[in-house]
Amino acid sequence: MKLRSVRGTHDIFGEKIEKFNRISNIVSTNAHLKDFNEIQTPIFEFSDLFSKPLGEQSDVVLKEMYSFEDRNNEFLTLRPEYTTPMIRAAITNNLLNDLPLKIFGIGPMFRRERPQKGRYRQFNQINFEILGTKDFLADVELILLSNNILRQLLPKSNIRLQINSLGDKKTLINFKKSLTKYFNTHKKKLSEESIKKIDTNPLRILDSKNDEDIEIAKSSPKIYEYLTIEAKKHYENLKSALNLLEINFEENTNLVRGLDYYCNTVFEYKSDNLGSQDTLLGGGRYDGLIKLLGGPDIPGIGWAAGIERIELLMESEKKINSTVHIALTNEKFTDYFLYLQKYLSENRISYYWNYKYNLKKSFTKANISSASHIIIIGENEYNGNFFTIKNLMTGEQKELKLNQVFNHLNDKSR
Ligand code: AMP
Numbered sequence: 001m002k003l004r005s006v007r008g009t010h011d012i013f014g015e016k017i018e019k020f021n022r023i024s025n026i027v028s029t030n031a032h033l034k035d036f037n038e039i040q041t042p043i044f045e046f047s048d049l050f051s052k053p054l055g056e057q058s059d060v061v062l063k064e065m066y067s068f069e070d071r072n073n074e075f076l077t078l079r080p081e082y083t084t085p086m087i088r089a090a091i092t093n094n095l096l097n098d099l100p101l102k103i104f105g106i107g108p109m110f111r112r113e114r115p116q117k118g119r120y121r122q123f124n125q126i127n128f129e130i131l132g133t134k135d136f137l138a139d140v141e142l143i144l145l146s147n148n149i150l151r152q153l154l155p156k157s158n159i160r161l162q163i164n165s166l167g168d169k170k171t172l173i174n175f176k177k178s179l180t181k182y183f184n185t186h187k188k189k190l191s192e193e194s195i196k197k198i199d200t201n202p203l204r205i206l207d208s209k210n211d212e213d214i215e216i217a218k219s220s221p222k223i224y225e226y227l228t229i230e231a232k233k234h235y236e237n238l239k240s241a242l243n244l245l246e247i248n249f250e251e252n253t254n255l256v257r258g259l260d261y262y263c264n265t266v267f268e269y270k271s272d273n274l275g276s277q278d279t280l281l282g283g284g285r286y287d288g289l290i291k292l293l294g295g296p297d298i299p300g301i302g303w304a305a306g307i308e309r310i311e312l313l314m315e316s317e318k319k320i321n322s323t324v325h326i327a328l329t330n331e332k333f334t335d336y337f338l339y340l341q342k343y344l345s346e347n348r349i350s351y352y353w354n355y356k357y358n359l360k361k362s363f364t365k366a367n368i369s370s371a372s373h374i375i376i377i378g379e380n381e382y383n384g385n386f387f388t389i390k391n392l393m394t395g396e397q398k399e400l401k402l403n404q405v406f407n408h409l410n411d412k413s414r
Contacts, residue, residue, distance in 0.1 A: 008113070008121025019311045020124070023153060024106055027126050030149050034141065036102040036128060041085040043108060047075040049084050053261050053292050064111040078110035082127035083286065083302050084293065090131060091295040099132030099298065106307075118277035118309050128283075129302035131290060136237040138301055139265045139285065140245070143238075146281055146303055147247050150269060150310070157313045159280060161248065163267045164255035165235035166203075166284070167227045172263065175226040176202055186216045206254040209276070222253050234264055261286045265301065271313055280313070281305035320393070323350045324409065325371040327362035329378040336382050340375065340402065347406045351375075366392060373409060 005011065012020055031038065047067050066078040079085050082105055090096050090103070105127045113119055128145060130138045143161070150159060166172060179202035187195060191210040198205070206217050227235065242249055249267075257266045266284035274280070283303025291297040324344070328337045337353075344351045354365050359376070366374045376388040381399075389408060390397045400408055 006121070008115035010120065010122075016311060019314050020307060022314075023126070023307055023310060026152050027104070027106060027149060030145060030152075031104045031128070034102070034145055036104045039086060039089055039103045039105050040107060041079070041082075041089050041105065043110075044076045044078050045085055045088065047077040049088055049293070050077050050080060053084055053289055054081075064113055066110045066112060080109055080111045082107070082109065082125055082304055083129060083289070083300075086127065086129050086302075087131065087290055087293050087295065087300070091290075091293065096131065096290075096296060096298070100138065101131040102129075103131075104128045116277065117275050118306070118312060120308060124307035126305045126307060127302065129300060131300040132298045134287070134299045136234050136241070136265075139234075139238050140241040142283065142301060142303055143242065143247065143267060144245060146269065146283070146305065150281065150305075153310055154313050156315070157271060157273070159269050159271045159313075160250060161267060161269055162250050162252040162255050163238070163242075163265065164252055165223065165227060165231060165238075166256065166263050166266055167223060167231040168263055169288070170228055171223070171226045171231055172203075175221065175223050178221045178226070179203065179205070182220050183216070189216055203256040206256050217254055224253065231264060238265055257282055257284055261289045261292070263287050267303070269305075271309075273313060274309060277309065279306075280309050320372050321370045323352050323369070323371060325362060325366035325369065325374045326351055326353045327359050327366075327374055327376045327378075328353060328357055329359050329376070330357055333377050333382045337377055340377065340387065340405075343402050343405065349406065349409060375405070 028038070047065070050065060065080050068076055070076050086103055086105060090101055095101055095103075107124060108122050109125050110122050112121055115121060126149075128142055130142060143163075147161070167175070180198055183190065183194070183198045183202055183205055187198065189212055190198075190205070191208065191213050194205045194208050194210065194213050205213060206220065208214065208217070224232075239249075252268075255266055255268060256262075257268075262284040264285040264287070267282070268279050269281040270278045271280055272278065281303055282305075283301070285299065285301045287299040290300055326337070326340070328334075341351070352365075352369070352371070354362055356362060356365075359378070363374065372391065372393055374390050374392060376390065378388075381387055384399070386399045386401055387405060388397060388399055389405065398408065
């Protein structure tokens, strides 16, 4: 059998791990600036945790979860999203005594989707949540945070923030009723997928990618006609605050988000450079979810962003490698080389040697690695008790005594 990785999974190394670490660092820095605490939850949970709130009809539950029965007949699921495990962790660890609770996490999620560019079966998400406040300022804080993180990671990318309001329970009941009625009268032109959703989850027809569905959705009832006074106020306050903060946004009345538990504010960041999987980040309010999971009746809001999609838009950082390469040309000079190694280690200078005893190969490797300097050990150096150090950026070459090496490498003008 040929050795291979599972479809839709990938190993992270080289440039990707560098980007991954850069993303994690920027996320943590921004999280701490706004006093969010990190939580890591297990990658599997009891299946009920997800099937109950995600809604029996949502795509994730119907076909995308990796679920299995454990030896003692417990049904477990690899987490497909982070919000429910975070809430579970907040409840089971009694973190909801001091509200609001501001938490964040970074880690892998699992969904059995059809793999394509930007869509994998194991992928990594960044997740932020604020539990315990209805205040529109929490929506603003989370959008501001997502904006800061994405702008720092993608300073040149053309990303767009879209927002919408799904209103409260009353809004949604009335809106769903009128959507069902409208789509039933246009049933013949809808895609098969959408026909199935008319009675169960008509909101999802609004974000269908099928051209005919999109055309029909254009004239469908609009949610803002159904917003209650309170929901309208929440939405208007949010928009004014975003304007004040000079955060550009578009209103998209068809933005509904995939999961059933959203209400009031929903938002997404999209990019035109990602192909069909164009959503980088998505979030919204879920005021009834914590109670549904067995916690207190408190509101919540959060967002999740896909690390792999951010990486696709990130530029590689052109870095000068500070590791000094060493070219040892002959085994005869091993002791002299060890003497250099001891010095470099004691002075905490990182170095690399390719075990090749070959000047040309050492130079080639140093150039490929973008090393700034190479130290040469050959006949002349050994006999004269010095080391030749070449700056690979400027071409300048110096013959130095060992005790001069540290200062030379740390002199920024060299
Ligand atoms: P969601 O939980 O579906 O709202 O997803 C939040 C974010 O996670 C999306 O905006 C994507 O950036 C990312 N994401 C979701 N599903 C996948 C996937 N299968 N592969 C890679 N990234 C994903």
